[in-house]
Amino acid sequence: MNPKKLLIIELHVNNHPGVMSHITGLFSRRGYNMEGILCGAIGEGETSLIYLLIAEDEKLEQIILQLSKLYDVLNVKLRPDYDHKVFFDIDKLLTQQPG
Amino acid sequence: MEMTGAEIIVRLLEQKGIKTVAGIPGAANLHLYNALKSSNIRHILARHEQGAGFMAQGMARTTGKAGVCFSTSGPGATNLLTALADAKLDSIPIVAITGQVASAAIGTDAFQEIDTYGLTIPITKHNFLVRTVEELLTVIPEAFHIAESGRPGPVVIDIPKDIQQQTCKFEQWPEFKKISNESSVSENQAAEIAAMINSAQQPVILAGGGVNNEDSAGFLLRLAEFNNIPVTYTMRALGAFPPDHRLSLGMIGMHGTRYANALIEEADLVIALGARFDDRATGISKNFCTKPKIIHIDIDASEINKIKKATYSLTARAEEVLKKILPLIVSDGREQWLKEIDRVKKSMPYVSAPEDSDLFHPFNIISEVVHNVPNDTIISTDVGQHQMWVVQAWPFRKPRTFISSSGLGTMGFGVPAAIGAALANPDKKVVCFSGDGSILMNIQELVTMAENNLNITVLVFNNHSLGLVKQHQELFFKKNFMATQFEAKPDFCALAKAFGIGGIDLTEAPEPAKTLIEALAFEGPVLVNIPIDSSEIVLPMVKPGAPNKDMIF
Numbered sequence: 001m002n003p004k005k006l007l008i009i010e011l012h013v014n015n016h017p018g019v020m021s022h023i024t025g026l027f028s029r030r031g032y033n034m035e036g037i038l039c040g041a042i043g044e045g046e047t048s049l050i051y052l053l054i055a056e057d058e059k060l061e062q063i064i065l066q067l068s069k070l071y072d073v074l075n076v077k078l079r080p081d082y083d084h085k086v087f088f089d090i091d092k093l094l095t096q097q098p099g
Numbered sequence: 100m101e102m103t104g105a106e107i108i109v110r111l112l113e114q115k116g117i118k119t120v121a122g123i124p125g126a127a128n129l130h131l132y133n134a135l136k137s138s139n140i141r142h143i144l145a146r147h148e149q150g151a152g153f154m155a156q157g158m159a160r161t162t163g164k165a166g167v168c169f170s171t172s173g174p175g176a177t178n179l180l181t182a183l184a185d186a187k188l189d190s191i192p193i194v195a196i197t198g199q200v201a202s203a204a205i206g207t208d209a210f211q212e213i214d215t216y217g218l219t220i221p222i223t224k225h226n227f228l229v230r231t232v233e234e235l236l237t238v239i240p241e242a243f244h245i246a247e248s249g250r251p252g253p254v255v256i257d258i259p260k261d262i263q264q265q266t267c268k269f270e271q272w273p274e275f276k277k278i279s280n281e282s283s284v285s286e287n288q289a290a291e292i293a294a295m296i297n298s299a300q301q302p303v304i305l306a307g308g309g310v311n312n313e314d315s316a317g318f319l320l321r322l323a324e325f326n327n328i329p330v331t332y333t334m335r336a337l338g339a340f341p342p343d344h345r346l347s348l349g350m351i352g353m354h355g356t357r358y359a360n361a362l363i364e365e366a367d368l369v370i371a372l373g374a375r376f377d378d379r380a381t382g383i384s385k386n387f388c389t390k391p392k393i394i395h396i397d398i399d400a401s402e403i404n405k406i407k408k409a410t411y412s413l414t415a416r417a418e419e420v421l422k423k424i425l426p427l428i429v430s431d432g433r434e435q436w437l438k439e440i441d442r443v444k445k446s447m448p449y450v451s452a453p454e455d456s457d458l459f460h461p462f463n464i465i466s467e468v469v470h471n472v473p474n475d476t477i478i479s480t481d482v483g484q485h486q487m488w489v490v491q492a493w494p495f496r497k498p499r500t501f502i503s504s505s506g507l508g509t510m511g512f513g514v515p516a517a518i519g520a521a522l523a524n525p526d527k528k529v530v531c532f533s534g535d536g537s538i539l540m541n542i543q544e545l546v547t548m549a550e551n552n553l554n555i556t557v558l559v560f561n562n563h564s565l566g567l568v569k570q571h572q573e574l575f576f577k578k579n580f581m582a583t584q585f586e587a588k589p590d591f592c593a594l595a596k597a598f599g600i601g602g603i604d605l606t607e608a609p610e611p612a613k614t615l616i617e618a619l620a621f622e623g624p625v626l627v628n629i630p631i632d633s634s635e636i637v638l639p640m641v642k643p644g645a646p647n648k649d650m651i652f
């Protein structure tokens with residue numbers, strides 16, 4: 001396994017259909033890597049939380065600054081304290097409804 | 100109040116103070132045009148949406164305020180893309196209002212449906228797809244605020260046609276947020292920056308597009324003179340510092356001055372103001388400013404440390420910082436450093452026309468134009484050798500007098516941008532320098548020039564080639580000229596006349612200088628074809644991939 005250190009970025013974003021393209025588009029056009037993504041609406045559904053799993057590298061500072069510039073991104077937090085196991089246990093996340 | 104979406108859009112544009120809009124109608128923005136008919140806003144009918152986009156840019160670049168353009172959905176929107184991308188790279192505030200197919204048809208591959216929202220994400224500062232008519236009341240003021248605040252940029256508002264048509268009841272008009280002038284610079288930060296400048300031995304200021312406005316330029320001149328700091332600038336800052344000033348090092352970078360490129364490496368401190376270390380300015384960035392400490396001031400936090408690691412950085416507008424540090428700067432003669440500057444400058448003479456050259460040498464033509472137009476003339480250029488010669492030889496002394504596609508380098512910019520500049524500055528003369536390649540990329544807008552009888556002189560530097568590309572083939576591809584020499588040569592004067600503007604050819608003119616002066620004195624649209632020796636190349640030049648200080652000259 002690659003020993004690179006993984007980090008979670010927490011984004012608080014406006015919840016509308018274009019937001020995800022703004023974020024993933026930023027990663028692809030600037031050549032940043034994203035290892036995982038998790039997203040869900042919060043509260044009344046006006047906003048969402050997005051968790052991005054990224055490898056810590058020299059681009060991290062830029063990634064944070066570029067994300068902060070996005071109009072629909074209300075807040076960016078680095079979450080080194082979060083366990084990122086969930087990204088590797090996706091199959092366990094979705095369990096079948098009983099019967 | 101009760102109004103249709105289209106009426107709301109038009110009333111809000113009026114409230115914002117928009118006087119002129121450039122665009123082309125089509126199925127998806129017919130309601131908007133219907134509402135525009137009863138407005139005092141002047142509509143300029145472009146002949147290609149890219150033209151409309153560059154007209155909006157011409158207005159924005161010369162005034163600092165957002166320019167507005169309209170297009171229909173599908174092909175109208177795709178035609179606009181180049182002008183949007185161009186505005187993004189040069190941080191130009193424009194608001195593009197694009198029609199979209201009806202909400203219910205979105206996603207069905209309807210006639211003239213294109214994902215304008217998706218297409219414009221990477222080339223705008225922000226974009227909106229309006230989903231309800233009520234949203235217009237927040238989205239439109241917000242779009243202008245985004246375009247004009249912080250680091251300016253283009254904003255797209257995509258509006259489905261049913262939303263333009265629907266009516267909406269509302270109590271009151273929204274406010275257009277004022278752009279905050281509050282200073283974010285603390286006393287401490289100002290003191291730290293001033294201390295670094297005061298204690299530097301060999302400082303150089305690197306000015307970028309962020310200082311190309313009246314306020315910043317005034318402060319910049321005072322800082323430079325008071326502390327005797329030499330100033331170099333990027334293409335986006337042309338006009339922010341007088342090129343003939345004793346402290347001017349001229350432009351930096353690929354076609355900059357040899358001494359600017361050499362001296363910045365001798366500096367012990369580089370003060371980068373509103374500059375983003377673009378590769379045309381820095382060359383290979385790891386070889387750029389290897390020795391000096393860098394103070395980097397930019398309104399966009401993500402520009403700091405993006406290309407060059409800064410010793411000290413601050414996210415703020417250049418004028419704020421300059422204003423705050425000026426009282427803390429000590430007067431300094433810097434005799435030693437200025438002597439060195441002088442020595443290097445003398446050893447690397449600046450470009451000029453050879454002694455025995457005729458009127459048709461590019462520098463002689465430019466100098467003839469300089470001497471025969473008013474001081475406040477606005478210059479637009481296309482992209483190529485002609486652009487670089489203007490950059491090298493025109494004495495730009497005022498911000499916003501030079502408009503040119505810098506970041507994207509878009510051929511076809513010159514003519515429509517000149518139109519936008521003329522529309523926004525009706526009492527000024529506009530001169531557009533173009534090439535026989537570039538002009539054909541938006542030649543259709545000559546008819547827009549005719550229709551509005553604008554005071555624009557278009558000068559076509561005609562070298563029968565895609566000169567700047569041919570120059571690269573000459574210097575770096577062993578003269579293996581491929582696809583850069585034109586075989587068919589259009590008659591540009593006949594073309595100009597066909598479009599309804601004046602056409603003058605200097606090729607056969609018995610007294611070309613006199614003819615040129617007469618053309619410049621004419622207060623209306625005219626095109627002048629100027630034969631240029633196709634073997635002329637732009638020097639000095641940094642070979643792509645080489646360090647800036649090793650210039651070919």
Ligand SMILES: Cc1ncc(C[n+]2csc(CCOP(=O)(O)OP(=O)(O)O)c2C)c(N)n1
Nearest residue numbers: 483484485508510534535536537565566567
């Ligand atoms: C839209 C576009 N296509 C291609 C280029 C590449 N390019 C850069 S300069 C140039 C030649 C421009 O020729 P011309 O306008 O005649 O100017 P000259 O260099 O001859 O003065 C070309 C093709 C470009 N900058 N923009």
